[in-house]
Amino acid sequence: MARRLIRVSRIREGRPFPLGATWDGLGVNFALYSAHATRVELCLFDARGRERERIELPEYTDEVWHGYLPDARPGQLYGYRVHGPYEPDAGHRFNPNKLLLDPYAKRLVGQLKWSPALFGYVLGHRDADLSFDRRDSAASMPKCAVVDPAFTWGEDRPPQHPWQRTVIYEAHVRGLTMRHPAVPEPWRGTFAGLQVDELVEHIKSLGVSAVELMPVHAFVDDQHLLERGLRNYWGYNTIGFFAPHVRYLASDTVNEFKQMVARLHRAGLEVILDVVYNHTAEGNELGPTLSFRGIDNLSYYRLADGGRRYINDTGTGNTFDLTNPGALRLVNDSLRYWVEEMHVDGFRFDLATILGRERHGFDPRGGFLDACRQDPVLSRVKLIAEPWDIGPGGYQVGSFPPGWAEWNDRYRDNVRAFWRGDEGRLAEFATRITGSADLFDKRGRRPTASVNFVTAHDGFTLRDLVSYAGKHNEANGEDNRDGGDHNLSANYGAEGETDDPAVNALRLRQQRNFLATLFLSQGTPMLLAGDEFGRSQRGNNNAYCQDNELTWIDWDAAGKDAAAALTRFVRTLGGLRRRFGLLRHGRFFTGRYDEELGLKDVTWLRPDGAEMTEDDWHDPQARALMMRLDGRSPPSGLHEPGRAVTLLLLVNAAAAPAAFHLPEVAGEHWRVLVDTAEARTGEAIAGGERWQAPDRSLALLAVERDRPAKEASAPAR
Structure with a gap:
């Protein structure tokens, strides 16, 4: 032509x-x-x-x-x-x-x-x-x-939940909506589907405050996947940092995304986007020319060998070069666009070490990180780093600057290993559930900088974590070679689905243990969508290419007895986290005695009631302990001192029962708030009594008093 x-x-x-x-x-x-x-x-x-x-x-x-x-x-x-x-x-x-x-x-x-x-x-x-x-x-x-940006936001206001009250729900637009019965057929798999009242109310009922959506920026389906009848489901293959992915639009307008945000905001839910600025879909020097490569390859990508080869710190073929002013401006302009025009509330940055890597290596005072911290728009939204990549010095958990939260894989791995019953995990478990001070207690950072998770999109679902000893990724067409092998999982007697009632009962209890640990830990909890009722991917721990019923949440299964009971359990945990400020403390616990309050903020006890010693912490066979938290709940009025609160967490990760000697509480009774063995929830138990904990179980007990905390009995020093 x-x-x-x-x-x-x-x-x-x-x-x-x-x-x-x-x-x-x-x-x-x-x-x-x-x-x-x-x-x-x-x-x-x-x-x-x-x-x-x-x-x-x-x-x-x-x-x-x-x-x-x-x-x-x-x-x-x-x-x-x-x-x-x-x-x-x-x-x-x-x-x-x-x-x-x-x-x-x-x-x-x-x-x-x-x-x-x-x-x-x-x-x-x-x-x-x-x-x-x-x-x-x-x-x-x-x-x-070309788009017309006009949109009537009405009274839309960002919820602006403080980090202490943040609970994240990691979800996929298609996975969440494709099989939900209340979502109309034309809306399934789209932003429109996420506006349906039944779905929004379910998420909110869990105690969740923010929905973190896996990549929604325009991305490319890899050629090798299409040739195998698969496609890039997760979306970590971006080609357009401003455009919503076309498959997620039921309409022909980007206003659909804005309508979704407004609906979630109306429910009090923040919207966090999982964003991929570390690389693009153009791959290495043998990849296609779609955008950046043909516009200005030398400016947008980190190059080696005089410029012909691409530095591949991402494992995807190329690395975006944020040391170049033009590339840096693009990323910051994109972030501001999604905040100012699309009203999102924060971002989770995939392989975020890349974004902080200067020519000499990762630098917490690097150009991009400094730009975000000083930016009047970006500095007021939630910024979450996935703090690793495969490049030199790529593992940077705990190294990001103030203002950032980080995915804490040390939490994930320890909690998994501890509940599996591995030796020598108790001391680190105590550190992880109290906010990982060893990683984050610096430069004024708070426990909320640790985004705690047991499962995420990458890896097993919670149900699969307790049902499979190894990965089963055959459906991906790579002979089960893809996906990680360090899963710290167990099947408890049978690989995959089973009719054995004893195995299934133990698996359910372990799921409750993981969920309770997550919600009762200091830090920012992140729940994987569907884990609230035990969804499975049939042992696939790398379902990035499975855009089908393997990854789409089965909402019909969510209504079955065991699944519905697990959902109610999560709702209870979410309610307790909202109710007790001690479960989302604003500062790291010290364990020191406070003369004014007449108590310690945290006390670690052996099952026999004595305080833990150094030898106890280093006992490789120790798998049980009590954690006592003392403080005050928020006052209900300006001149009220607030209620004195004592929480007692009983943990037994051993494969045998354990007897706990409950501390005395000045004539008060302990009330059982959570029991993952589902035996004694709601009971009142006098201090000094013995609690017989079944194998692999957790319980949370509480005492609340109406007098000032300093009049309460002080724990042993």
């Missing part, structure tokens, strides 16, 4: 900011960052995806190419062709035969169709990526769409 350049009189110079395609009510300003391009063409498409015009952007200001089209409107489909040197050995991979997505596009239309034309070089050529491919890729590419 013959193409023509637009008449000069129709294209105006426009402005170099803001980047992207911006509708101002009269026309659209187009602005694209490229420090090394020699020419940029704006390509306009009709509604059927046919290219109608190519328009050379007339101006270049401060490394930004720009132009203004007075007759362009929202809905206009577009892309770019960028001219410049094709010199892979020098880091340049410009190829104007390839249609490129605008990194700032707010909406994408259509799906990527894999073909040889997507690659900047000739597939199979003897010179590999040093060759140059002249095929036009436009027919295989999705298109960018």
Whole structure:
């Protein structure tokens, strides 16, 4: 098809900011960052995806190419062709035969169709990526769409829950909504489905304060997965940092996402996005040319070998280069867009060590981390790091700066090993359930900096953790070689599903133990969606490519007796966490005696009631202890001292029963709030009595008094 350049009189110079395609009510300003391009063409498409015009952007200001089209409107489909040197050995991979997505596009239309034309070089050529491919890729590419940002938010207000009251629910848009009976068929798998009252109320009933959505930015289905009849389900393969993934939209407008946020906010739920700024879907030097590679490869990616090869600290083929000002601006602009325009409340950063890695290595005072901390928008939302990657010095748990929370895999691994009955885990277990001070008690950080989790999207579900001794990923088509082997799981007598009532009873108790530990620990708990009623992925611990009933939550199964009982148990835990401030203490416990209050904040006791000694902590066979927390509940009025509260956590991870001698409480009775053995919940037990704990069980007991805490009996010093 013959193409023509637009008449000069129709294209105006426009402005170099803001980047992207911006509708101002009269026309659209187009602005694209490229420090090394020699020419940029704006390509306009009709509604059927046919290219109608190519328009050379007339101006270049401060490394930004720009132009203004007075007759362009929202809905206009577009892309770019960028001219410049094709010199892979020098880091340049410009190829104007390839249609490129605008990194700032707010909406994408259509799906990527894999073909040889997507690659900047000739597939199979003897010179590999040093060759140059002249095929036009436009027919295989999705298109960018100009959006009208207008939306009536009404009285929408961010819930702004403090970290101390935050409980996170990690979920997948499709997985959560595809099989929910209350979600209309056209809405299943979409943001619209997440607005359904029954689903929202279920989440809220668990004591959850924030929904953390797995990646919703536009991403690509890997070619090798499509060839096996699979697809990229998790979405950690981003190609557009501003655009919602097209498959998650039931409508043709990004306002659907805003409507979802408004609905969740109305229920008091924050929205946190799992974001992937560490790499893109373009892969290594043998990957396709879809956007960044063809716009300015040298600026967007970390390169080696003079520029031809990609540094791969992510394990995905490439690494985004946040030491480059243009790439850094893109990421921060994207974050601000999702806060200011889409009203999200925070972010969980995938492989966040990458974001803090400077040329010399990870630096907690690096450019991106400093930019977030000083930014008036980003510094007031929740920022959560996955604090590792596969690069040198990539494990950085506890090393992120103030203002950040972090996924704590040390918590996950210890809690799993402890309840499995592994030797020598008791001392660390005490550290983990009290906020991991060894990792986070520095620079004024609080226990809430530790995002505690037992399970997450990556790995076993909670039910599978207690049902499988090993992974079963055969459905992924990689001969069960993929996925981690360090699961710290157990099957308790049978691999997978079984009809053995004793095995199933133990598995249920272990699930209750894990859930109770999670909700009763200091820090920020994160619950994996479906774990509240014991969903299974049939032993698959790497279900990233399973967009089907293996990963979609079975809400019908959630209504069965055992599942419903487990859900009620989680609701009880959520209610207790809300009620007792001692379970979400704002500071790290010290164990020191407070003369004014007449108590310790935490006391560690052996089952016989004596305080733990150094020898007790280092006994590899020790698997049982009591943790006593003393403090005051929040006052109900301005002039009231608040109620004195004592909580007692009894833990027995041994495969045999344990007898606990309950501390005296000045004539008061202990009230049983939680018993994972489901034997004595609700009972009142006098201090000094013995509590016979079954094997692998946990209980929480409480005493509340109406007199000031300093008049309560002081624990032993």
